[in-house]
């Protein structure tokens with residue numbers, strides 16, 4: 105007798121959901137926050153009074169744009185600005201405008217996982233700063249980085265803003281920085297935005313806003329699973345919870361089950377059981393200081409050669425180069 109076996113391939117998202125919700129303790133990755141709805145909620149987050157990160161980095165760019173531009177183009181040499189996770193480019197446009205103003209020779213290569221985001225960025229740049237030579241690239245950081253060939257060895261400035269690195273645990277951050285380091289020539293720079301340790305209350309408030317926008321952002325993960333995997337998470341039966349540990353500088357987000365409940369995920373043919381007050385860990389947002397940043401750099405074959413901070417010293421942009 106012949107038997108036909110239908111093998112249905114699971115996407116990475118599906119695999120990760122299965123793994124994360126059958127593990128103990130349960131977890132889901134924050135990289136899945138960003139579907140179209142998640143992108144829109146993150147835009148709202150950046151405008152919240154409690155979420156100081158974006159405003160601080162914007163202030164640094166506004167105030168230090170001259171020095172930053174001079175550093176990128178030392179001696180007037182042409183450079184390629186590669187931005188990992190470009191988003192709407194609001195902060196980067198401050199720099200691009202300054203480069204144009206100083207008549208620098210450069211290319212801008214935004215890399216983002218979302219086609220939608222890249223198209224929006226390219227279109228707005230064409231309207232606002234048409235002088236910029238934009239070469240967008242769609243993909244994950246790693247895919248895109250691997251493909252970054254050494255086009256005629258033009259000096260590369262790799263930008264990673266918004267404390268996006270904070271979503272990685274230290275050992276993952278080091279692996280990531282090592283990957284970047286391997287692609288860097290002696291002359292290249294890594295320009296990286298890091299949120300700093302500060303009053304723990306200020307940090308907690310940034311991830312636990314009064315209006316519930318961060319809660320909606322966190323719960324969007326469950327809502328994505330509902331729509332994309334035919335699941336029945338009741339969002340009202342989960343609570344957004346944020347903790348910040350000032351000793352380690354780690355902010356962690358959770359979704360906590362308010363009661364004993366079972367959730368059915370049709371597409372995965374999986375029933376997930378929740379005990380009362382059981383957690384799903386969803387995000388880490390690491391906060392840094394000079395010592396921890398220096399350590400990350402050192403372990404990745406990089407060294408800090410310059411830095412820029414805002415008036416309140418809430419945020420820092422570190423400039424790294426490869427150690428020979």
Ligand code: AVJ
Nearest residue numbers: 149266267268270271318389
């Ligand atoms: C985009 C990763 C920098 O961790 O601060 C905002 C995402 N999460 N509020 C951060 C986020 C909750 C954000 N990053």
